[in-house]
Amino acid sequence: MSSLYFSSHAMPLRVPSYCCFELGDCSDVDYESYKIALLKKGIVLIHLGFSDDSAEVMEDIVSTIGLVHEHDSLGRTIWDVRIGGETGNEALAISHSDREFFLHNDGAFESEMPGYFGLFVVHADMHGGGENILVCADRIIESLSDKTFQILSTNKFKLRVPEEFRKSSDFIEASLIDESHGFRYRYDIIERGYCSSDELKALHELELKISLPHNMFKVRLNNNQILLLDNRRYLHARTGIKDRKRHLKRIRFNMPATLRVA
Ligand SMILES: [Fe+2]
Numbered sequence: 001m002s003s004l005y006f007s008s009h010a011m012p013l014r015v016p017s018y019c020c021f022e023l024g025d026c027s028d029v030d031y032e033s034y035k036i037a038l039l040k041k042g043i044v045l046i047h048l049g050f051s052d053d054s055a056e057v058m059e060d061i062v063s064t065i066g067l068v069h070e071h072d073s074l075g076r077t078i079w080d081v082r083i084g085g086e087t088g089n090e091a092l093a094i095s096h097s098d099r100e101f102f103l104h105n106d107g108a109f110e111s112e113m114p115g116y117f118g119l120f121v122v123h124a125d126m127h128g129g130g131e132n133i134l135v136c137a138d139r140i141i142e143s144l145s146d147k148t149f150q151i152l153s154t155n156k157f158k159l160r161v162p163e164e165f166r167k168s169s170d171f172i173e174a175s176l177i178d179e180s181h182g183f184r185y186r187y188d189i190i191e192r193g194y195c196s197s198d199e200l201k202a203l204h205e206l207e208l209k210i211s212l213p214h215n216m217f218k219v220r221l222n223n224n225q226i227l228l229l230d231n232r233r234y235l236h237a238r239t240g241i242k243d244r245k246r247h248l249k250r251i252r253f254n255m256p257a258t259l260r261v262a
Helices: 031-041 056-065 137-143 146-154 197-210
Strands: 020-023 043-048 079-081 101-104 116-123 132-136 157-160 171-174 216-219 225-230 234-238 247-254
Touching: 031 043, 031 056, 031 225, 043 056, 056 116, 056 225, 056 247, 132 137, 137 197, 146 197, 225 234
Parallel strands: 020 043
Antiparallel strands: 043 225, 079 247, 101 234, 116 225, 116 247, 132 216, 132 234, 157 171
């Protein structure tokens, strides 16, 4: 069953006002407040009152409050998410297709998983598709049985690196819940053939909990909006795309857990 089967019943996410910002022009950028909101709640929404199709504002914010990841061997830090990808032919990654992208953490197959990511909406899906669905790790962890929590946070699972992201190794081994109770999860990379029956039961319980509509929240993003998200504190997903012009800019970063901007 798709993890998004019940997502149409998900409620809109209620975000505290200290996580939401309006930016009239570049002189209003409030780095410290974005960082505080990210550390406290794991989410920041910034609405730009102007267009910024190359996402320079997002890149400036992220590189000031954190350490930006290089996306590829060309040294790019920002990349495009749209059907067909940068060239129109990058169909391998699910994010560049029009298909639903089930709940996951970005880079769950990387030994150093990115702590945060940002996205900027150049062109939102105007036909009601491409909706962002979030599941909060804290809420799920509280609802897991003790045995399942122990297995997911202690046992190492074999995770396959998807072909399109493979560099040196084909697999990594990692727990699915880290010491800060953040998630490392993506349905299709878990090598279930190597799991014990207790591990399979724990996975089943986790996957049942994250597929329940009362654990899912929708975030509707409009043109010229930036979303910054804690990649471990939230699982995210995207419903199928209906508008072929949908276009996002993406970036990943890490951030030290201190409140002062460097
Ligand atoms: Fe993602």
